[in-house]
Amino acid sequence: MGTHVIKMPDIGEGIAEVELSQWHVKVGDLVVEDQVLADVMTDKAMVDIPSPVHGKVIALGGQPGEVMAVGSVLISIEVEGAGNLKESAALAPVAAQEPPAAPKVETVAESKPAAAAGPRPAPVCQGPMVAREADERPLASPAVRKHALDLGIQLRLVRGSGPAGRVLHEDLEAYLAQGQSNASAPAAAAYAQRHDEEHIQVIGMRRKIAQRMQDATQRAAHFSYVEEIDVTAIEELRAHLNEKHGASRGKLTLLPFLVRALVVALRDFPQMNARYDDEAQVITRLGAVHVGVATQSDVGLMVPVVRHAEARSLWDSAAEISRLANAARTGKASRDELSGSTITLTSLGALGGIVSTPVLNLPEVAIVGVNKIVERPMVIKGQVVIRKMMNLSSSFDHRVVDGMDAALFIQAIRGLIEQPATLFVE
Template identity: 90%
Template sequence: MGTHVIKMPDIGEGIAEVELSVWHVKVGDMVVEDQVLADVMTDKAMVDIPSPVHGKVIALGGQPGEVMAVGSVLISIEVEGAGNVKESAQPAPVKEAPVAAPKVDAVVESKPVAAPRPAAVCQGPMVAREADERPLASPAVRKHALDLGIQLRLVRGSGPAGRILHDDLEAYLAQGQSNASAPAPAAYAQRTDEQQIPVIGMRRKIAQRMQDATQRAAHFSYVEEIDVTAVEELRAHLNEKHGASRGKLTLLPFLVRALVVALRDFPQINARYDDEAQVITRLGAVHVGIATQADIGLMVPVVRHAEARSLWDSAQEISRLATAARNGKASRDELSGSSITLTSLGALGGIVSTPVLNLPEVAIVGVNKIVERPMVIKGQIVIRKMMNLSSSFDHRVVDGMDAAQFIQAVRGLLEQPATLFVE
């Protein structure tokens, strides 16, 4: 037997150190080639570290939340044969990683979603996994588990390397039926438990970016209501006519198009501000960040060159990027370089929000939920579909009048959607 040591890889872009975010294995685990061992966090994205070998984990080189230098020992694996370490060399001391914090989810969605099914009542034989351990499963299995209300970390996987399959979900449900009638805890019982949640990984990056944005930028918000009845009618018509061949349209592509057209007259809003160099860079290209909730936290994949995309092109790119972000597969390039951000809470959007700027951008447009309510039009009370835009701007760069006129321009385009396509 030999020892194969995996060192922290050079992820590129001159990065000298990264944060160890999550271990997916522990000492004593058997691993296979290409199995994800850990997630590490750079300034821009979460990166999977796969195993290049089959073997048994004998040592972990760090703990979640620890910042590690490129080239430092990440993990040691006992393998058949000589391995890549001389026999006289001793593996790093075994360090058991503590239970990391459960992932704290934001609620930003790129589109309205249906309410999840109630959590499954049945509880089959539980698997002893750490709270931060991410079980092996395909995106389809993860979606199936979410629909069934099942926590994947409780399910025993029968696939290679313990991968959870669709059959395992069904087996979990079937095996747990006998526990469905178990008595529930008393509704008014006192609780004295506490939980310490370390702020690490993506959650720490989000916290740092939000704190940095609120400390450095001079935020101000502007809220306006928009009658989206006409654009929703157009969307429904286009989906009925072209949905089968071109794909369904959500409201987001229309919003992206409205931003593109409105920014032609407000170039100071499609900009980035380097407050250290005291330089404002106005961009001709419109790179729209789409705030998206992923398992590891809020991410902002970027629809590049939105000014050159049709509705369906934008819709397909938004869908592709959102899927990549939620599956943890978005690249660093796909998560950087935006010039303005669009954030939507979907059906949970409320009536007003105060989004935080995505520095170094100077504007973020927040979409609230669509509601039907009575409106007075030409002296008549009619039912219209109404939606608020809650947007924030950096007052160091954007004057209040410019912000208001920009949002009014977006409003006009959406209320008269034909104007979105008039050149």
């Protein structure tokens, strides 16, 4: 027998260290070639580290949350063959994927992870439930934990069929099918006292998000501006275009119209399409409009980038937004797809509330926030009429952007949205 030492691979672009986010194996597990061993986190994306060999895990090189240097020992695997020590970098990392969730209507703001390519075998449950210690935290994605909470299932009682006993959505369904759900408990149990606590280590993507948000609020001088917009006309146009071209070109949401409005408005307000290097004290205004579209995933908020929005049609923008959102939610977005934005668009979809205060995506100087559409009575030419209204809640870096310019910029977007023909008049 021999020992195969797998070292932390060079993920590229000058990255010297990465954070070990999660193990999918433990000491004593038998692994096969291409099986995912661990998730690691760069400053932008989560990636899977697969095994290049068959064998038995004999040592792990770190703990979740630990920052590891490229080239350090990641894992040691006992393999058949000569007894010499073999070393290798892990196979080229691939985008990490979460297990598929139950079908759900998706918005830019909220979704369950999409199904991975290819059929997934049905979970193999060796029993209706498994006993764990009260303080033992089973392996499961955030989406599975929320699903279990919604179903009233104690996750520690569910047998996991994923790698290293990871609990999948299918395992929850199998648990329910065997009649072990807490939903079958007496109604009085719903009013029982609870004394349990859950301690969640802030690691991986959540730690990166926390660091970026803290950095943004400490370094930039945020101010927000809110404007009400009548979206009745553009919603009518969107419905008409979907009815006429939806089957052949795909359905349009409001987002590609907003991207187009940004592109047109930025022609007169180039100071908004900029990055500010506060250390060098240099503002860089860009001609290209690379729109970051804030997208919620199971591992946290990600901002994939629609590049060269100024050169895209409505349907081209819509297709790219959909592709990037799906890539972000399933962990397949590349580093390039998650960096390089010049201005960000953020939306919580139907959950958008009335007003929000978006945090800047540094080093950008502007972020446009979209709130939900509601029908309200409005007075137009002395008549009370029902209109579809929406607020834009946007934030700016006051070190670079003056309040008057911010207001004029949002008013320009408002004019374009309320008179949608002007979006396409050159």
